[in-house]
Amino acid sequence: MPAFVSDANKSRFRLFTLATLAASTALGSAAARADTTLTVATVNNGDMIIMQQLTPEFEKTHPGIHIRWVTLEENVLRQRVTTDIATSAGQFDVMTIGNYEVPIWAKQKWLTQITPDAAYDVSDILPPVREGISVDQKIYALPFYAESVMTYYRTDLFKKAGITMASQPTYDEIRQYADKITDKSNQIYGLCLRGKPGWGENMAYLTSLVNTFGGQWFGQGWKATVDTAPWKAAVNWYVSGLKEDGPPGATSNGFNENLALFASGHCGMWIDSTVAGGLLFDPKQSKVASEVGFAPSPKGPYGKGPTWLWSWNLAIPASSKHQAEAQAFVTWATSKEYVQLVAQQKGWVAVPAGTRASTYANPAYQKAAPFASFVMNAINTADPNGQTANPRPYTGAQFVGIPQFQAIGTQVGQIVAAALSGQTTVDQALKSAQSSVTRTARQTHLGG
Incomplete structure (x- = not known):
């Protein structure tokens, strides 16, 4: 500090410097908090490859959240996510799991309950699929696609x-x-x-x-x-x-x-x-x-x-340290808006199947997918507990x-x-x- 500055001004300068330093530290901490990387484990199926290709669209609308993909062959994925969640290792923020794992893991308290807002429209999910991801009427995963x-x-x-x-x-x-x-x-x-x-x-x-x-x-x-x-x-x-x-x-x-x-x-x-x-x-x-x-x-x-009923779902392990960000991603990737995005980018025949009634009610999907009504009926009449x-x-x-x-x-x-x-x-x-x-x-x- 220059020698000619008065004592009063020296005090003001110190207070200004401390305040500036505190503010810049706070801003830096906020930036660090906002810049989150979610690690998503998924299977190497075609629909999931499309989801990875469209991830930049999510990152554009959710600045500060970045997605890191771990894409694995089906048997390897199951081994990795089962080991991770059973040991609370916390390697993954989002896991792609089936309706086999959801009820078992939810009862073990390994999964976070998911609570989409009203705009997500949970009632649009086909009833047999919704039942497979619910325990005691609480949802523990969101379906990316479903099948019979x-x-x-x-x-x-x-x-x-x-x-x-x-x-x-x-x-x-x-x-x-x-x-x-x-x-x-x-x-x-x-x-x-x-x-x-x-x-x-x-x-x-x-x-x-x-x-x-x-x-x-x-x-x-x-x-x-x-x-x-x-x-x-x-x-x-x-x-x-x-x-x-x-x-x-x-x-x-x-x-x-x-x-x-x-x-x-x-x-x-x-x-x-x-x-x-x-x-x-x-x-x-x-x-x-x-x-x-x-x-x-x-x-x-x-x-x-x-009769066969399966869904691949996005779930959030309780061990994830980024719960809010993970909820934002899984709701985006399974939403009506995501279906529309795939239709625009890849064509209606490529949209995720088997999950939403609104997809099957869409004339553009019915025209592009001659199997649409057959598949919806197969899923709606599937009887895995028969x-x-x-x-x-x-x-x-x-x-x-x-x-x-x-x-x-x-x-x-x-x-x-x-x-x-x-x-x-x-x-x-x-x-x-x-x-x-x-x-x-x-x-x-x-x-x-």
Whole structure:
């Protein structure tokens, strides 16, 4: 400070300097608080890739919030987010999880309750989907897309073979169709199904297949019922069908791999998630967009059984340190406005499916997506808690709604994949699976 400044002015200068310093520190702290990075874990499915591409639109309207994506293959995602949330590690602020995890984790108090404002319009979410993300009428995740299951087929191949898809196909008919349209010399495979091991990969399909063949995972008293006649019939159908009419290396094919095979013209039929419709009918992503037909999921000997209902949801772990920012992101990414944004940027056929009634009521979506009414009806009538041929102590259609199923389903998925690859027989595989399930149930005190 200059020597000629008076004592009074020296005091004023010190007060001014301290005030300026305090103000600048406060501003710096506020800026630091506002500049938040959310880490979002998601699966590498097409709809989630679009969400990442559109993230800059969120960041424009929410300055100071930045999104860091961790995009993982489905089995890896499940392992990572389960480990993170169970240990309260806090690596992720938003997780992409299914309606399998939501009720289990919410009851463990691992998830934050989500409370969208009135403009979000929770009542617009289709009732079965809304039920799957709620516990005691409180919402613990928001659905990005939802699905049931359907049969996709190539209309040109059916016409060439002189066959017609049944309005409600049976699994016997599916096998007959596959035999007639398979042309391995031209790399056209009549039947594509999930073969990649995992509780949410091959076992999601296998569980629904077993249901309609009259089987189930557990009987009364939580006794494992894997090594039974319905399981043998279902798994034999699956293994023999893929060996005769499926692509090579089927144990490497999950949802995404089969989607790529069908979209590139190598699958004659594919039984899988209804969400694939938006991708297969999109000429930007599918070489066979003009030649795709669809029908209900096939029925087996039992015919009835629980029906597939799945949703991929955005949830906020209780361990996140950025709760408000995370709520802002998950509401944006699942909102009506986001649906409109995808429609503007990618076309109506590419919007997230299966969640909002307003999407299915939109004439532009109905025109772009010929499968729209079929899918909405499949989701609205899905019955994941329906009866199996014999009484069962659990709920779920393509999974068992218990925490132990991640381990059980993964173990059995690997055993079934070994049968599919020819390393073991179906009978040997099911004996091994029965022992594995029984052992895990006993070790985890399933049923008491």
